Amino acid sequence: MKDMLLQVEPLIPALRRYARALVRNRANADDLVQDCLERAVSRWYQRRDGDVRAWLFTILHNLAVNQFRQSSARGRHVPIDATNEDNFGEAAVQEQRLMYKDVLSKLARLPEDQRAVLLLVAVEDLSYADTAKVLNIPVGTVMSRLSRARERLQQEIEGTVDNTASNVVPIRSEK
Amino acid sequence: MNHRPITEDDLHAYVDRVLEPERQAEVAAYLGDHPDVAKRVTAFADQRDLLRAALAPIAEEPLPPKLNLARIIENRARRPSVARWAMAAMLLLSIGGLGGWAVRGAWQPSPSGLVALAQEATASYKVYAPDRIRPVEVRASDSGQLVQWVSDRLRRPVKVPDLTTSGYRLMGGRLVATEHGPAAMFMYDDDHGSRIVVLTRPMSSADQNAPMTPQSQGDVGGFAWADDGVGYSLVGHAAPEFLRPIANEVRKQARTI
Numbered sequence: 001m002k003d004m005l006l007q008v009e010p011l012i013p014a015l016r017r018y019a020r021a022l023v024r025n026r027a028n029a030d031d032l033v034q035d036c037l038e039r040a041v042s043r044w045y046q047r048r049d050g051d052v053r054a055w056l057f058t059i060l061h062n063l064a065v066n067q068f069r070q071s072s073a074r075g076r077h078v079p080i081d082a083t084n085e086d087n088f089g090e091a092a093v094q095e096q097r098l099m100y101k102d103v104l105s106k107l108a109r110l111p112e113d114q115r116a117v118l119l120l121v122a123v124e125d126l127s128y129a130d131t132a133k134v135l136n137i138p139v140g141t142v143m144s145r146l147s148r149a150r151e152r153l154q155q156e157i158e159g160t161v162d163n164t165a166s167n168v169v170p171i172r173s174e175k
Numbered sequence: 176m177n178h179r180p181i182t183e184d185d186l187h188a189y190v191d192r193v194l195e196p197e198r199q200a201e202v203a204a205y206l207g208d209h210p211d212v213a214k215r216v217t218a219f220a221d222q223r224d225l226l227r228a229a230l231a232p233i234a235e236e237p238l239p240p241k242l243n244l245a246r247i248i249e250n251r252a253r254r255p256s257v258a259r260w261a262m263a264a265m266l267l268l269s270i271g272g273l274g275g276w277a278v279r280g281a282w283q284p285s286p287s288g289l290v291a292l293a294q295e296a297t298a299s300y301k302v303y304a305p306d307r308i309r310p311v312e313v314r315a316s317d318s319g320q321l322v323q324w325v326s327d328r329l330r331r332p333v334k335v336p337d338l339t340t341s342g343y344r345l346m347g348g349r350l351v352a353t354e355h356g357p358a359a360m361f362m363y364d365d366d367h368g369s370r371i372v373v374l375t376r377p378m379s380s381a382d383q384n385a386p387m388t389p390q391s392q393g394d395v396g397g398f399a400w401a402d403d404g405v406g407y408s409l410v411g412h413a414a415p416e417f418l419r420p421i422a423n424e425v426r427k428q429a430r431t432i
Contacts, residue, residue: 001248001380002404003330009244013234016242020233034241041244041251045356045379100229107226121191122223123230128193143184150187150219157222 004044007052008037014053014124015060021119022064024108032067036060054130061116061134068112106156114149117142181205186212190219252380288382288406293390293399295353296374296408299360300395303349304370304412311347311362321348325359329377331405333359336373336425343371343421355379371397371411371418373425378406387422389415398422402430 015036019029036059047055107115113135120131121142128146132139178201188194189202206213240246303310313321318335326333328350335345343363351360351374358376378401387400390408397410397418407429409422 001383005244005248012238012242012244013236016236016238017230017233021230030239030242034247037242037244037247038251041248045377099225103222103225103229118226123227128188143187146187147183150190150222153222154215154218157218 001041001044004041008040008056011053011056012037015056018057018119018124019060019064021104021107021123022061022112022116023067028067032060032063035063039063050133051130054126054133057120057124057126057130058134058136103157106153109156110149110152114145114152117145118149118153121146186216187219190216190223248380288378288380289385289388289399289401289408290390291353291355292374292376292378292382292401292406293397293408293410294392295351295358295376296360296372296397296399296410297390297392297395299351299358299374300370300372300410300412303360303362304372310370312349314347315345318345318347325350325357328357329359329375331377333375334429335361336428338363338371338421338424341421341424342366346370369412371409371413371421373407373409375405375407375429378404382406387426389419391415400426402426405429 012033015033016029019032019036020026023029023032036056039059040056043059107118110118116135117131120126120134121128126134128139128142132142135142137145181202185194185198185202189199189206192199194202206216313324315321322333322335325348335348338345342365344365346362346364348359348361351358353376355376355378358374361373362370363373364370382401383404385399385401385406387398390397390399390410395410395412396415397408398415399406399408400422401407407422407425409418409425411418
């Protein structure tokens with residue numbers, strides 16, 4: 001278990017970051033990471049060869065997806081809890097924080113599958129191949145989702161997004 | 176010069192900086208000639224930087240106690256899992272005649288990792304030692320390949336003990352499946368054709384270090400011990416006083432890896 005501690009512990013901050021960006025709520029995200037670590041401990045000797053990081057992200061992602069499925073009635077468009085709000089700094093820092101908050105709330109508007117690809121590739125630095133493994137999809141699908149995620153986020157940033165489009169609550173299927 | 180055409184995938188790989196240097200240069204040259212595409216690519220790169228900066232503080236927050244990995248490992252070692260109890264129940268059902276012995280092992284408050292290890296060695300011995308056709312999967316003549324294979328699967332260097340001084344020649348070995356993951360099994364025989372088995376695998380949580388203890392199940396017996404998280408068990412169809420010096424020899428050699 002010593003090698004596990006050495007290999008897994010340094011990755012916990014990144015797992016938290018991914019979980020938080022995916023489920024948006026701090027307490028939920030940390031619960032997911034805790035579940036992920038418990039599973040990793042119990043399956044350490046059963047894991048296949050390959051990158052430990054991709055393996056951990058796979059466990060975490062599957063837990064998050066299960067949680068999504070269980071709470072399908074949740075509202076969308078909730079911004080991500082980035083940092084403590086009660087922590088006021090100088091004006092420049094404040095302005096930067098607003099900018100961060102803004103981009104995260106725009107990220108939160110992306111469909112989950114696109115958001116996951118963008119986060120794994122652009123923030124967590126997983127290779128396209130590892131991202132495909134984590135999400136259990138072909139690399140070609142990773143590339144097309146990445147492309148759609150970037151285009152979509154850009155539209156959000158430029159304010160040209162059509163907000164009546166597909167991505168709002170799927171329960172109401174019009175027409 | 177014939178350049179491969181630039182694809183959408185290339186543009187994303189350019190943003191993510193995962194292209195080979197030559198391709199990176201080709202894409203950069205292309206972007207120089209196509210300002211519209213360059214504008215999009217720059218926007219994607221800016222997004223990437225912004226997202227990373229916005230999410231970076233999360234990774235810098237101090238970890239809450241519930242994400243303390245050392246504690247998670249410790250808690251798991253202490254608490255018998257449902258799976259482990261289920262295992263114990265299965266064992267009770269399957270062992271039958273040897274029930275008394277199994278109960279002792281499985282229902283002790285902290286189930287001993289060595290007991291499990293010795294059981295695995297005994298089971299391997301019972302299955303493979305009587306096999307006259309293919310007792311081992313990789314023969315001693317390919318011992319280099321054998322060592323490479325089991326070391327890969329056990330994720331640690333494994334050395335095949337040399338027991339010639341004890342009168343046993345290596346026949347070969349194989350990987351065997353256990354509840355605790357893969358284990359390496361080595362089989363030896365002497366001039367009379369009597370066989371012994373050495374089984375080794377990483378110990379999961381219990382008995383990371385444990386002194387050599389005698390283990391027996393029916394008429395197969397031997398010894399088990401663990402050093403630095405790696406467990407060993409030597410079993411055979413022979414008296415303990417005969418097997419103990421051989422087990423000592425295995426332990427001595429394993430410690431010099």
